[in-house]
Amino acid sequence: MLEVADIHSFYGEAHVLQGASLTVGKSEVVALLGRNGMGKTTLIRSVMGVSPPNVRSGQVTFKGEAILGLAPHLIAKRGVGYVPQGRRLFPSLTVTEHLTVLKPAAATHGWTVAKAFEFFPRLGERRYHRGNQLSGGERQMLAVARALMIDPELILMDEPSEGLAPVMVQHLEGIIAELKAAGLSILLVEQNLYSALAVADRVYILETGRVVHEASAAAIGADPETLTQFLGVH
Ligand SMILES: Nc1ncnc2c1ncn2[C@@H]1O[C@H](COP(=O)(O)OP(=O)(O)OP(=O)(O)O)[C@@H](O)[C@H]1O
Numbered sequence: 514m515l516e517v518a519d520i521h522s523f524y525g526e527a528h529v530l531q532g533a534s535l536t537v538g539k540s541e542v543v544a545l546l547g548r549n550g551m552g553k554t555t556l557i558r559s560v561m562g563v564s565p566p567n568v569r570s571g572q573v574t575f576k577g578e579a580i581l582g583l584a585p586h587l588i589a590k591r592g593v594g595y596v597p598q599g600r601r602l603f604p605s606l607t608v609t610e611h612l613t614v615l616k617p618a619a620a621t622h623g624w625t626v627a628k629a630f631e632f633f634p635r636l637g638e639r640r641y642h643r644g645n646q647l648s649g650g651e652r653q654m655l656a657v658a659r660a661l662m663i664d665p666e667l668i669l670m671d672e673p674s675e676g677l678a679p680v681m682v683q684h685l686e687g688i689i690a691e692l693k694a695a696g697l698s699i700l701l702v703e704q705n706l707y708s709a710l711a712v713a714d715r716v717y718i719l720e721t722g723r724v725v726h727e728a729s730a731a732a733i734g735a736d737p738e739t740l741t742q743f744l745g746v747h
Contacts, residue, residue: 514536514537514538514539514541514575514576514666514667514698515535515536515537515560515573515574515575515593515667515698515700516535516536516572516573516574517533517534517535517536517556517559517560517571517572517573518534518571518572518573518574519532519533519534519570519571519572520532520533520534520556520559520568520570520571520572520573520581521568521569521570521571522552522555522556522559522566522567522568522569522722523566523567523569524555524565524566524567528722529552529555529566529722530552530555530556530559530566530568530571530722530723531721531722531723532571532722532723533552533556533571533719533722533723533724534724535556535700535717535724535727537667537698537699537700538698539696539698540693540696540697540698541693541698541699541714541715542689542693542698542699542701542712542713542714543698543699543700543701543713543714543715543716543717544701544702544703544709544710544712544713544715544716544717544730545557545700545701545702545703545716545717545719546703546706546709546716546717546718546719546743546744547718547719547720547743547744548720548743548744548745551719551720551721551722552719552721552722553671553702553719554598554671554672554702555722556702556719557595557669557671557700557702559573560573560580560588560593560669560700561585561588561593561595561669562580562581562582562583562584562585562587562588563585563595563597568581568582575588575591575592575593575667576591576592576666578591580593589663589665590663592663592664592665592666592667593665593666593667593668593669594660594661594663594665594667594668594669595660595668595669596656596657596659596660596668596669596670596671596673597656597671598671598672598675598702599675600652600653600655600656601656602644602647602652602655602656603644604643604644604645605643605644605645606643606644607640607641607642607643607644608636608639608640608641608642608647608655609626609640609641611644611655611658611659612626612629612655612658612659612662613626614659615659615662615663616662616663622664623664624661624662624663624664629658629661629662632658632661632688632691633654633655633657633658633688635650635651635654636651636654636655636658639651649676649677649678649681650677650678650681650684653673653674653677653681653685654688656673657670657673657685657688661692665697666696666697666698667697667698667699667700668692668697668698668699668700669700670689670699670700670701670702671702672702672703672704673685673701673703674703674704674705674708675704682705682708685708686708686711686712689701689712690712693712701713706740706744706746709730710730710733710734713730714729714730715727715728715729715730716728716729716730716733718739718743718744720743725743726739726743
């Protein structure tokens with residue numbers, strides 16, 4: 514579904530991604546792990562075509578077609594949803610307005626506002642609330658719901674559990690599992706190792722802009738040495 518091959522990304526002259534490669538298969542949940550500042554967000558932004566960083570070399574293909582160099586809205590149009598770090602909502606738009614920015618309210622195909630409210634009942638209850646009136650968990654649900662409105666086949670999620678209470682993290686894990694069951698592929702940046710291992714099929718560990726380890730979630734969960742070496746988990 515997604516192939517990232519030998520990608521090199523820069524902020525100015527700072528060479529942050531130094532030949533990172535990974536793949537995400539159909540209906541697969543892949544977690545990208547690594548300590549702070551190792552390049553996880555940079556990789557997600559590079560795939561989504563969001564600048565900065567500048568991608569100077571490498572390949573990104575989605576369903577076999579090269580997407581590197583395309584503008585983010587064109588990448589979205591091909592079926593890649595994006596849940597940015599920090600949720601990036603509009604403070605003055607209502608929940609419904611956030612969802613209809615990308616798809617008319619009258620749309621009947623794929624993800625509709627009605628379907629989003631079925632999937633996230635809490636958002637339905639809060640439909641007239643504005644972005645700045647939502648709790649952290651509600652904001653995260655809305656960021657995910659908004660990404661679904663383009664009817665993606667792949668979603669890139671950058672630290673969706675950040676700042677959420679444990680019960681909301683569990684809720685989010687359930688949502689990720691349901692999206693996977695519905696056939697979506699997910700690339701997930703996650704600081705919360707245990708949450709990542711709960712939902713992911715496979716994980717990659719990024720260190721100074723390169724993938725230094727790849728394993729199934731089950732294998733890495735049972736590998737305390739690797740967890741300590743690359744993630745500082747004891
Ligand atoms: N806009 C920017 N301009 C310059 N340098 C940046 C910019 N954004 C990130 N960096 C640097 O690039 C490196 C990788 O950052 P990135 O945000 O990709 O890391 P990360 O693995 O997602 O970290 P975290 O878990 O802390 O979010 C860091 O050294 C960071 O300081």
